[in-house]
Amino acid sequence: MPLSAILPIQDSGASLLQASSSDVDEHCASLGGWRLSYDQISAGAFRGSFTQLSLPRLDVFREITSQQVRQHGLLGDGCFGIALPWQGDGEINCNGASVAGAQVIACIDAEIDICTPKSFELRGVVASAALIEELAARLDIELPRMVWHQLRVIEMAQAPVARLRAHLAAIHDTITTTPERFDQPAVRAGLEDALLVEIMDMLPTARANDSGRSAAARKRTVERARALMHGSGERTLSLLEVCKAVGASPRKLGYCFQEVLGTSPMHYWRAMRLNRVRRDLKRAAGTGASVYDVAVRHGFWHFSQFSLDYKRHFSELPSETLRRTRLAP
Template sequence: MNDEPGVEKAVRVRKHSTGDIDELASSVRGWDQRYDQLGPGRYCGNLTECWIDDLQVIHERSNRCLHQMGYAWSGARVFGIPMAQSGAARFGTQIIEADAPVTLGPGQELDYRTPSTLDVMSIVLSADTLSQLSLTLDGFDLESALGGSLCLASDTAGLMELRALLQSLSQVLKLTPELLAYPAVRKGLRHTLLTSLLGAFSNQDNRHESNQRTLQHKLIVERAKQYIFETPQDPLTIAELCAMIGVSRRTLQTCFQKIMGTNPVHYLRAVRLNQVRRALRQSTVHELQVQDIACSWGFWHLSSFTADYKRMFGELPSQTLHRSR
């Protein structure tokens, strides 16, 4: 980097490509995330992260359906803008079109079941900054208007303009990230991004969750997930889950179908397969075999396990284990 006037040497742009969902989940600065792969096939994902002063911009792509869980940094307001997706996704309790913009407020949990192909850009800023800026520019508090909403009402033309701006930024990050070393560039880009953001989402109606049945479904699913993750080395059966939560198998299935888009049997299997993969990747004990790890996670039909594993991750479990060593 040269020493011209108006140029800073530190440019906060990071790019990361990986075939490991755990690597990608942990690579975003300030976030506490966990990803589980739900769609079958070899995973490939890449992420570009940029800080424009106090504004975090994240561009994430992946080629498989994922369940993304976790939290952004403290006090953050997140706007997720899908760039080129189709089909349906689930965000919290909402079934949404994959191209629908979404948001998370401070302390809200990320609970996102992605479409099979993910291409999303997120703008993350302090909720206080959003509140002050919207009051200054538009005379109303957008942060307060958003409340606990997850899905965003948007102005069609404004959303198109915001997407075009984000696409241009993506090209800059890909081809000429050094431009962000100039304070004047960052200042102008930050202002343009935020004013475009306000223009796209200034017509919020302070919507809140009102469907009590949907909320009840989510509560049951959350309790089930809590039990599942609390006993990782003691895989639960559906009967045990139903007894612990106090619901019938049919109710549990309905809740998972509504909230997660899959039945609890498939979800449990996916979680256990992801845990086996993590154990295989982290194994340093040479005496341990695939059978030992698979059986410790409750897989007793080893040929079916191997087929399910290869279908999910695009490789044999023995290949995962061999690569870790």
């Protein structure tokens, strides 16, 4: 019996969102109804694209980012999400754990906090948590409570993961070649059933990643350090001061940052401050603020070095960002 017969709904049609951007904030704003914030970690020109096929009960997405990015926030209230890393120049870091093999990223009504590598592609499915819970109850499936209210890297049986991967590949091939097929109600119903069957087959096989406990400890160390970095006010803390506050040696803190965020503490801190400068410059139209004013506000006292770092990170000078902002309608 198809799942659509178990939980019948009125077919409201399908919609297709496709967006591309050369700015990390613009890319983030294109992510449908997701409430996420992105920070560009690696240096270089950013290129991103986002495709979302919205079906009556599911959203199927594909996201591509060219640079290393930290993503944090929420998919939405009461959302279930499951995602498969597709490709990238390195591993994805999720709450201190990396994703590989038959591992997937899953969460139910949880905060997102992941760091993706360069040239990264992620594909997955988002639905309401209520739908997943109701289907599980009707089908007598016990859902893994490990994914409630937290983002987790989890091991799952390889066969349903492989089948879900094949479905996602076929969906995006169809979007590229014949997207009008999704205008047919029978196609939408069959596609939703196929995806939900694999998800309901995968979830009972979920088990925690073996490195969960040590990953959680690394995550806590990084979170304490980040809170100090972001909450240090006008005075820029030294790395030694941060290490003393969190009770970790510079080597240990560097290891934790590398495992959780895929970068060093100093590189992360500089990247976060550069992202903040860029956002302030893009909001500076009509304020009379200068690049120097904004840079100093975020702790960059060596202006020529700041300009070099900014251009290396975003592939344009800060003055160019400000000029484009002021010329924008």
